[in-house]
Amino acid sequence: MWKRIDTFNARVQGWAQGKWVVVLGILFVIATILNVGKPWGIAQLEAITHHAGTLDQTSYDADKAYEILTQQGEAGRRFYTRLLLTTELVFPAIYRTFNVLFIAFLWGRWLRPESRWRRLALLPFLGMAADYLENGLTLILLVAYPGRLDVVATVGSVVSSFKWVSNYVDYTLMLVGLLGLVIHRFAGRRRAGESTQAETQVHSRVEVTQ
Numbered sequence: 001m002w003k004r005i006d007t008f009n010a011r012v013q014g015w016a017q018g019k020w021v022v023v024l025g026i027l028f029v030i031a032t033i034l035n036v037g038k039p040w041g042i043a044q045l046e047a048i049t050h051h052a053g054t055l056d057q058t059s060y061d062a063d064k065a066y067e068i069l070t071q072q073g074e075a076g077r078r079f080y081t082r083l084l085l086t087t088e089l090v091f092p093a094i095y096r097t098f099n100v101l102f103i104a105f106l107w108g109r110w111l112r113p114e115s116r117w118r119r120l121a122l123l124p125f126l127g128m129a130a131d132y133l134e135n136g137l138t139l140i141l142l143v144a145y146p147g148r149l150d151v152v153a154t155v156g157s158v159v160s161s162f163k164w165v166s167n168y169v170d171y172t173l174m175l176v177g178l179l180g181l182v183i184h185r186f187a188g189r190r191r192a193g194e195s196t197q198a199e200t201q202v203h204s205r206v207e208v209t210q
Contacts, residue, residue: 009119016104016121024098031094034092045083049076055138058164060157064149069145081142082136092135096128099170106177110184120173127166132157 036045052071060068071076104121111118137156141149180190 005119005122009122012100012104012121012188013108013113013118016101016108018105021098021101021105024094024101027094028098031087031091035091040087041083045072045076045079048079049073051075051186054080055141055156055160056134057157057160059151059161062148062153065141065156066145067152069141077142077145081139083141084142088135091130096124096131096170099124099127099174103170103173103177105182106174108178110180123173124166124170127170128162130159130163130166132164 003105034043036043037043045054046052049072052073053070057063072080098189100121103124104118106120107121113144134156137152137159140152141156
C-alpha cells in the first residue's frame, strides 16, 4: 500500500510547481465566489430560506437536521438540492486539490525528495472524500424529506465534523510549510554568510603569508 501511495505522491510532487499552484489558486477563488455568493451559491440559499442554515455544520443531531430542512421550506430545499448538484459538485475537488498542491509545493522547498513527511500533502484528499460523502448524505435526506432517516442524518453529522477537522489540518500543514520554508531560507543564508566569511579569512591568511 505504501508503495502505491509513494508512487501517487511522486506524481503529485511533480505537479507541485508554482505555475500550477497559481492556476489552482485562481480556480479556487472563482469556485469560492460561485459557491458562496449569489445567484448560485449559499448566499442565495440563505436569502431564499431567510437564513435557516444548512447541514454544512461542525455537528448536529437528527432533530436539528430536520429542523433546518423544515425551516428551509420547499423552495429552499429545491435550491439546496440544485446547489449540491452544481457548484458543490465542483468546489470540493478544486479546493482540496489546491490544498494538496500548495502544501506539496511548500514542503517540497525544504524537505528532501525522499522524505516520508511529504506524504502529508495527500491528507486533503481525505477531506475531499468527506466533503463529497457529506453532500451525498445530505442529498439523500433532501430526496427522502419529509420522511426521516435519522441514521443518515447522524452519519452525516459525523462526516461533517471530520470534514471541518480536516480543514484545520490543511491550514496547519500550510502554516508548518511556510514556517519551514522561512527557517530553511534563513539557515541557508546564514550558512552562505559563514562560508563567505571563512573564505575571506583564508584569503587574508594567504596574503599575510605571502
